[in-house]
Amino acid sequence: MIFSTLVLLCTVALAGAQTPAASQSFPIPSILTPYVPTKPLYFKTPVMKPFTISKVVNWWRMNDWAQVYDIYRDGGGSCSLYNRTFWVYCDTTAYSKTTGKIVGAASNSMTLAMDFNYPNRLKDFTMIPSTGWKPAIPFTDYEASFSGNIGTRYALWTYTNCVQLTPTRAMHFFNVQKFYNAYSSKQYGNTMAIYTMDPVTNQITIERPEQYWYLNTTYPYGSFASVVVNNVAYLYGIDRLYSGNYDVHLAKVPVGYETNRNYYRYYDAASGGFSYTMPVPTARRQANAVIQGTQPFSTGTVFWSDYHNAFLLVFFNNWVDSTFRVLSAPSPIGPWNVSNTVVYQSTPGPGGYNYGGNASPIYYQKPGQVAGKDLMLQYTYQNTSNRYPNALHVTFT
Ligand SMILES: *[C@@H]1O[C@H](CO)[C@@H](O)[C@H](O)[C@H]1NC(C)=O
Ligand SMILES: *[C@@H]1O[C@H](CO)[C@@H](O)[C@H](O)[C@H]1NC(C)=O
Ligand SMILES: *[C@@H]1O[C@H](CO)[C@@H](O)[C@H](O)[C@H]1NC(C)=O
Numbered sequence: 001m002i003f004s005t006l007v008l009l010c011t012v013a014l015a016g017a018q019t020p021a022a023s024q025s026f027p028i029p030s031i032l033t034p035y036v037p038t039k040p041l042y043f044k045t046p047v048m049k050p051f052t053i054s055k056v057v058n059w060w061r062m063n064d065w066a067q068v069y070d071i072y073r074d075g076g077g078s079c080s081l082y083n084r085t086f087w088v089y090c091d092t093t094a095y096s097k098t099t100g101k102i103v104g105a106a107s108n109s110m111t112l113a114m115d116f117n118y119p120n121r122l123k124d125f126t127m128i129p130s131t132g133w134k135p136a137i138p139f140t141d142y143e144a145s146f147s148g149n150i151g152t153r154y155a156l157w158t159y160t161n162c163v164q165l166t167p168t169r170a171m172h173f174f175n176v177q178k179f180y181n182a183y184s185s186k187q188y189g190n191t192m193a194i195y196t197m198d199p200v201t202n203q204i205t206i207e208r209p210e211q212y213w214y215l216n217t218t219y220p221y222g223s224f225a226s227v228v229v230n231n232v233a234y235l236y237g238i239d240r241l242y243s244g245n246y247d248v249h250l251a252k253v254p255v256g257y258e259t260n261r262n263y264y265r266y267y268d269a270a271s272g273g274f275s276y277t278m279p280v281p282t283a284r285r286q287a288n289a290v291i292q293g294t295q296p297f298s299t300g301t302v303f304w305s306d307y308h309n310a311f312l313l314v315f316f317n318n319w320v321d322s323t324f325r326v327l328s329a330p331s332p333i334g335p336w337n338v339s340n341t342v343v344y345q346s347t348p349g350p351g352g353y354n355y356g357g358n359a360s361p362i363y364y365q366k367p368g369q370v371a372g373k374d375l376m377l378q379y380t381y382q383n384t385s386n387r388y389p390n391a392l393h394v395t396f397t
């Protein structure tokens with residue numbers, strides 16, 4: 001009797017709000033990195049500035065400053081909420097500074113940008129032994145039941161930036177990977193994380209509304225890149241299976257409706273419009289793709305550059321050449337000029353090549369700066385026994 005009353009109460013409480021598949025919160029240090037969000041001039045014909053670089057400052061390893069542990073990680077993307085800028089990185093390992101031994105590891109972790117003038121300074125807030133080295137983006141209970149087993153674990157890896165939806169809310173898409181043994185894995189789908197910042201208590205909450213937002217039977221919208229323009233989120237996904245990473249497909253959703261699948265629409269280049277019917281990738285569909293690359297894509301960032309008067313896609317291709325390239329378009333849906341320009345050739349380490357290349361424009365969007373004239377470029381560097389993100393500051397001519 002008591003039991004059924006409880007069930008009833010729970011049902012009533014849930015009627016208004018969806019229970020997330022996974023959720024957790026972390027206190028964060030109060031470190032402010034103010035920036036000014038851009039206001040893209042949608043559908044204005046670009047008067048392009050060249051992509052030549054006049055200055056490069058290499059900041060090398062992005063490192064956790066004054067931290068208890070020596071922290072190594074890879075991949076990663078960033079966004080800013082209420083003037084707090086945070087990074088979400090993939091596989092993270094913490095080493096004791098005294099013994100050099102591994103003390104903890106997690107599928108992903110979060111760290112705060114300390115100072116935009118020193119882009120390599122970070123302050124980790126999720127690699128915490130007392131919580132059992134939980135990943136920052138939480139596993140569902142089912143996924144968590146596999147953690148600790150390197151052979152059949154799940155992995156939640158972020159290889160692109162999150163996007164701000166409101167001053168206190170951001171959205172992040174990334175793939176869910178399932179390992180069959182230590183070396184082979186499959187992408188089962190992608191998932192969405194919602195980050196909510198409480199600027200008063202300095203707390204960030206990370207929620208996954210559902211285990212999978214898109215199963216691997218559809219395109220992984222948002223896992224390649226996301227951009228918000230005029231209160232609409234544009235989500236780019238690569239067709240790996242049928243196009244070999246050459247085709248990028250696009251979905252969009254109005255800000256405020258991002259957790260309701262019924263509000264998502266899908267782009268079809270052939271008709272030039274969006275439809276509520278999701279294209280089903282049973283074959284390559286390049287006529288429907290928003291971008292058909294001349295090289296296969298690997299990782300990238302889409303953003304509006306005031307300086308270039310255009311949307312830019314800064315990316316690494318699928319080849320191991322460690323080169324940042326750029327494409328441009330007058331709107332998020334294009335037409336994308338697919339003839340790329342090399343922005344910067346990074347130097348690989350002993351691991352042979354760099355990966356996970358992305359751009360972080362918000363580091364140089366302070367009051368008085370022209371957004372897009374300066375960029376932070378970020379990539380994973382492979383050292384002899386470790387991998388870590390490196391940062392560069394480039395200035396366009
Ligand atoms: C962020 O910082 C800027 C500059 O200090 C300030 O003008 C703005 O109001 C801040 N934004 C928020 C959401 O606190
Ligand atoms: C898609 O995910 C399923 C598990 O849901 C898996 O069995 C299948 O191999 C995956 N497909 C690809 C192409 O990775
Ligand atoms: C397309 O991009 C290339 C490389 O940046 C540039 O040379 C070319 O002028 C662009 N084409 C158009 C139509 O803007």
Ligand SMILES: *[C@@H]1O[C@H](CO)[C@@H](O)[C@H](O)[C@H]1NC(C)=O
Pocket residue numbers: 061383384385386
């Ligand atoms: C890179 O590896 C070398 C050789 O093991 C080591 O001396 C150096 O400290 C490493 N660099 C970083 C930033 O970890």
